[in-house]
Amino acid sequence: MAARDDFFARVYVVVRQIPAGRVTSYGAIARAIGSAKASRTVGYAMNASHQLPDVPAHRVVNRQGLLTGKHYFGGLHAMQQLLEAEGIRVKDDQVQDFAQLFWDPLTEGADLP
DNA sequence: ACCGTGACTGACG
């Protein structure tokens, strides 16, 4: 199997599993797909997933709950607006109640291929 | 095959 394509595919699968109104971190996704140390590459995959409508990249933030990737959404506030539209409060690029809204694919039990 | 880059994370002072 092509491991490289698998990596991106796994990332997309996990991100698609994120329920609306919830968020997760790059590290959590990296662990879920079996590459805990590849958190940076997860962000790279998200950049490529930007063209995919099924991948809600706006629900993926860093472990602090900070919208580090908002700059890549075209509008600097596009990501924040998308999150707020789902009921997530965002203050100064920081997700409020992040620990409460955090969704761990490993703990919550995401469907992996 | 080598080097630079990055939407990260953890450790250190």
Add this chain to the structure above:
DNA sequence: ACGTCAGCCACGG
């Protein structure tokens, strides 16, 4: 608590 440094993995040139 905050800023800085180093390690890590995958991709592109």
